[in-house]
Amino acid sequence: MADQRQLCTFFLEERFFGIEVERVQEVIRYQTVTPVPLAPAVVRGLINLRGQIVTAIDLRRLLQVEDRADERLPINIVMHARQGIFSLLVDRIGDVLEVDEDSFEHPPDTLDGIARELIRGAYKLQGRLLLVLNIAKLFSPEILHRGHPMADA
Amino acid sequence: MDDILKEFLTESLEGLDQLDTKFVLLEQNPEDRDTLASIFRTVHTIKGTCGFxxxxxxxxxxxxxxxxLSLLRDGKLQFSREIASALLNMLDAVRTMLGEVERTGGDxxxxxxxxxxxxxxxxxxxASASAGSAASPVTIPAPEIPASPINEAPAGAHCEFLLAPAADVLLDAVEKTPPDAEATFSPASQPALDNLIFFGVPEPAPSVPEPAATAPMPTASAPQPPAEPISPPPERASPAPVAPSNGAPTIAESSIRVDVPLLDKLMNLVGELVLARNQILEYSTLQENVPLLAASQRLNLITSxxxxxIMRTRMQPINxxxxxxxxxxRDLSVSCGKQVRVEMEGKETELDKSLIExxxxxxxxxxxxxxxHGVELPAIRRADGKPEEGRLSMRAYHEGGQxxxxxxxxxxxxxxxxxxxxxxxxxxxxAExxxxxxxxxIRRLIFLPGFSTAEKITNISGRGVGMDVVKTNIEKIGGVIDLESELGHGTTFKIRIPLTLAIVPALIITSGKERFAIPQVNLLELIRINEEQRSTAIEYVHSNPVYRLRGKLLPIVHLNRELRLAPARATGVINIVVLQAGQHQFGLVVDQINDTQEIVVKPLDKVLQDIPVFAGATIMGDGRVALILDVLGIAQQAHILSESHDQGISAQLREARARAAERQTLLLVRSPGNSRLAIPLAPVSRLEEIPVDQVESAGDVDVVQYRGQILPLIHLRDILSERRSFNRLAEAGGAAADTNLLQAIVFGDGVRQVGLIVDEILDIIQDVFEVKGRATRNxxxxxxxxxxxxxELFDVDSFLRRVAPLLALVEEV
Incomplete structure (x- = not known):
């Protein structure tokens, strides 16, 4: 069971997340988004990715973390999900890490709410935990509608 | 040659070409069950169609x-070189015969x-040596076939075409199709076939009869590398004696199959090219550079x-x-016991593949x-003097870009x-x-959800789902449906849909600092209200804004409000975009009207598809994304028209009131003041004459004992006047007191009834009446x-509503 797995890692503040590297198409700097009125607040808007229109989802809002106070711009991680191509807005991008399946553990029972559905588990790295997100859930309309109350413009 | 035959040939020839490659693959790996199974299916399909x-x-x-092959597939027989040769010989023979079919129509x-x-x-x-079939060509290694399906063609490849001379783009893209496109396309995956568009050019009539093809040569063409999709298959089969006809292109030569995703991609590229062209045109006009201007004009033409x-490649005949x-x-009419003949007109009318679907x-x-529901049973038709055979006509044609x-x-x-x-x-x-x-x-009511008039639910239709779904589906692709029907003569449904959905002309507007595109199909006109008129132009009907457009009241919708955008400035001009949503018109107030553009419609993600006010998104000249407004969706959201029955109907009613005409039975009575009043007969249960001396009182109400019940009596004059309380008969005096008999119109359902006392019943008439004027009083x-x-037309509903408390009162008494 010493399977290795590659994860693309990124940060929300100091929270450390990972996602299967095969799912990631590319990482691009912040693009101007076209906001979509009446959309759930987790939808930051639409970006033009070389002619393709991609929906940008704000991970902070999805996990119900406060919006960033400072002016720094988020990073787009463009990824494939079953539902199509999405861009996940995160604070900072990390390295691609190779992790041992042995170090994986399911989330504790105390984790609840939307985080429980989105976080598949944790890899116990030296000195920190790497939380793996469940992509299939991440972009399901059901979650996106629930992730955050409607934005009031 | 008819279409079925043509399609059979194209499909079979394609299948054969793939088989060549597959056989070679199989020889390298005889255990490959999947390949075997797919070969089996191809041969099976050809066989089946031949028989047919x-x-x-x-x-x-x-x-x-x-x-x-079936023995091989089931593992009952080992694949051998000899078998491969025999099967390849069979392929060649089949190919020869198909050539024969193509030329002569027979095998x-x-x-x-x-x-x-x-x-x-x-x-x-x-397993002994057989007639020369050992000379099989298996020694040539099969080309390697990557497993990637065609639609995963090199990503990002499209970018580099963008600035190439426009005409080459298409060619380039076609050439860059992975050469193994056909090889990896498995005929087994039938659904994949649905994803293909078949191109054909009109086939010239078979001219001079060709020399008949001879028997196939034993050495087959099997290990040909998978050819580029653009090269005609018969050439691939070259050593085989399928003599290409002189000059006249064969079917296989004149058409190719293309994956729809590839076409979609080309469509996208063209869309981007259009955008780039728009930008270049814009820049070139800013400069005094004549050659640049000329070049960009040329680019303009070529792009168009x-x-x-490209649009044409996506067009398919409605047939x-x-x-x-x-x-x-046929099947349906047999199962219904009816006879129906189908007439088709305009089969060749073309429309976009996605619309066809x-x-x-x-x-x-x-x-x-x-x-x-439409065509009657033969016996009924005969009785009605119609031919027993019913007629179902289907027409399609282009008109006005639709x-x-x-x-x-x-x-x-x-x-x-x-x-x-x-x-x-x-x-x-x-009832009202x-x-x-x-x-x-009334006929249009069939488009409401939950409507079905079929007396019995058949297994075909009549479950009350259907026409509303039909309507929704047609509206979803920007179309409209209406019907014409004449009792006894039939019904015709008329549908109008746009030619294509991919690139549409649109009006670009700005609201709340964001740009939005409005498809021009929905656009009627633009109104600009000057600053001086700003405060008076928009009026209110009970808090609903309206604008007087040539004397008619046009409902006004503020886009900023509907989309919860930042409110517009409170000064300056007002821009109103007059839009058509289904049967209704409304004015959309936007901050700014920019210009018209051809936009490329791109779908929104599923998460956003629930938002009814957007039809998609597009990329503007500056590379930013703009949302496309769904006019019907906005109208719905703003309750110009609504999905709920009631509002849908009330909207129809507004129109109906203006030009209502229908056959109905009315009771004509004389109302106080010697005017005439018509009362719809439908809700009336009886007409009675009640002797004045039988009238008693219960509380404040006149009542009469009537069929074992207490029937409250209401005087018409009390209903028509604005009085809150009902006058007692005894105090009323007047016309009714002149006679000993009261004329009562009894409304109700037998349990709760109420009598309406009128002065005189004049007549009962049945005719088509047109409501001319609005209500003048309560x-x-x-x-x-x-x-x-x-x-005047009596308002039965409001009458029954008004007397409802009275009925309850009487029951208590």
């Missing part, structure tokens, strides 16, 4: 091959008995032409879906409906009376509304002209 088309020789041969004289014999012998495991060309209908009609279900439903489709039958037509009753029964409309709706409005729903005199 009556090509006996071809069928026998492929049958023998199929038998052999030739040659029966290939030897080959069949060899195949049969191999089946039993006989390319765009048109692609119609072709299936005669069979559907979207139209399939609605059209099928309309046709089922026409047969199930595709018109009509599905009509010569059946019983839609009976508005029956429909009205049904609608009342189901509570979809009120039913009265003021025109027959045409208790009246409108005015009409009956027997040359202005007559």
């Amino acid at each position: 088309l009556g090509f006996g020789h071809l069928e026998k041969l492929t049958h023998a091959g199929e038998n052999l 030739g004289e040659e029966s290939y008995a030897d080959l069949i014999e060899t195949l049969n012998r191999l089946k039993t495991g006989g 032409e390319l765009q048109e060309g 692609n879906i119609w072709a299936k209908f005669p069979r559907v009609v 979207a139209m399939k279900d609605p059209l099928t439903h309309l046709i089922r409906n026409a047969i199930d 595709v018109h489709i009509e599905i009509g039958d010569d059946g019983a037509g839609i009976n508005p009376g029956k429909l009205r009753n049904k609608a009342l029964e189901k509570g979809l409309i009120t 509304r039913a009265l003021t709706m025109t027959d045409q409005d 208790g009246v729903s409108g005015t009409l002209v009956i027997q040359g005199r202005v007559t």
Whole structure:
């Protein structure tokens, strides 16, 4: 069971997340988004990715973390999900890490709410935990509608 | 040559070409069950179709091959070189015969008995040398075939084409199709076929008869590398003696199959090219550089032409879906015991592939409906003096940049009376509304959800889902549906849909600092209100803003409010975009009107598709994304029209009131002040004469004992005047006191009844009445002209509502 797995890692503040590297198409700097009125607040808007229109989802809002106070711009991680191509807005991008399946553990029972559905588990790295997100859930309309109350413009 | 044959040839030839490669693959890896299975299926398909088309020789041969293959597939026989050779020989023979079919329409004289014999012998495991078939070409290594399906063509490849001369883009893109495109396309995956567009050029009539093809050469062409999709298959089969005809291109030469995703991609590229062109045009006009200007003009022209060309590749004749209908009609009419003849006109009318797909279900439903409900049983038709055989006509044509489709039958037509009753029964409309709706409005009720008039639910239709779905589906692709029906003569459904959805002209507007595109199909006109008129131009009908457009009140919707955008400035001009949403018009107030552009419609992600006000998104010249407004969605959101029955109907009613005309039975009475009043007869249960001296009182109300009940009596004059309390008869005096008998109109259902006392009942008339005027006072729903005199129409609903507390009171007493 010493399977290795590659994860693309990124940060929300100091929270450390990972996602299967095969799912990631590319990482691009912040693009101007076209906001979509009446959309759930987790939808930051639409970006033009070389002619393709991609929906940008704000991970902070999805996990119900406060919006960033400072002016720094988020990073787009463009990824494939079953539902199509999405861009996940995160604070900072990390390295691609190779992790041992042995170090994986399911989330504790105390984790609840939307985080429980989105976080598949944790890899116990030296000195920190790497939380793996469940992509299939991440972009399901059901979650996106629930992730955050409607934005009031 | 008919279409079926043509398609059979194209498909079979393609299948054969793939088989060559697959056989070679199989020899390298004889254990590969998947490949075997797919070979088996291809041969099986050819065999099946041959049998159907009556090509006996071809069928026998492929049958023998199929038998052999099935043993191989089931693992009962080991794949050997000898078997491979025999099968490849079979392929060549099949190809020869197909060539024959293409030229002469028959599969030739040659029966290939030897080959069949060899195949049969191999089946039993006989492994001796056979007639020359050992000279198989298996030594040539098969080309490697990457496993990637075609639609994963190198990503990002499109970018580099962008600035190439426009005309080359298309060619380049076609050439860069992975050469293995055909090879990896498995004929087994039938669904994949649906994803393909078939291109064809008109086939020239077969000219001079060719020399008949001879028997196949033993050495086959099997290990040809998979050819580029653009090269004609017969050439690949070159050493085989399928003599290409002189000059006239064969079917396989003149058409290729292209994956729809590839076309979609080309369409996207053209879309981007259009955007880039727009930008370049914009810059070039800013500069005094003549050659640049000339070049950009040229780019402009070429782009437009390319765009048109690409659009055409996506166009398909409507016959692609119609072709299936005669069979559907036949089966259905047999199961209903009816006789129906199908007439088609305009089969060749073309529309976008995606639209064709979207139209399939609605059209099928309309046709089922026409047969199930429209066309009558032969006996009834005979009795009505119509031919026993019903007619189902299907028409399609282009007009005004739209595709018109009509599905009509010569059946019983839609009976508005029956429909009205049904609608009342189901509570979809009120009695009062039913009265003021025109027959045409009533007919349109069939588009409401939950409506079905079929007396019995058949397995075909009549479950009350259907016409509303048809309507929704058609509206989803930007189309409209309406119907015409004449009782006893049939019903025709008329559908209008846009030619294509991919690139549409649109008006670009700005609201709340964001740009939005409005498809021009929905656009009627633009209104600009000057600053001076700003405060007076928009008026209010009970808090709903309206604008007087040439004397008619146009409902006004503020885009900023609907989309919860930042509010517009409170000064300056007002821009109103007048839009058509279904049957309704409304004015959309936007911050700024920019210009018109051709935009490329791109779908929104599923998460956003629930938002009804957007139809998609597009990329603007500056590379930013803009949302496309869905005019129907906005109208719905703003309650200009609504999905709920009631509002839908009330909207129809507004129209109906203006020009209502229908047949109904009215009771004509004289109302106080010697004017005339018409009372709809439908809710009336009886007319009674009540002796004055039988009238008693209960509390404040006049009552009479009537059929074991206490019947409250209401005086018409009390209803028509604005009085809150009802006058007692004794105090009222007047006209009613002159006679000993009271004329009472009894309304109600037998349990709760109420009598309306009128001065005199004049007449009962049945006719078509047109409501001319609006209500002038309470208790009246409108005015009409009956027997040359202005007559008020009694509002039964409001009357019953008003007396409801009274009824309760009487019950308590």
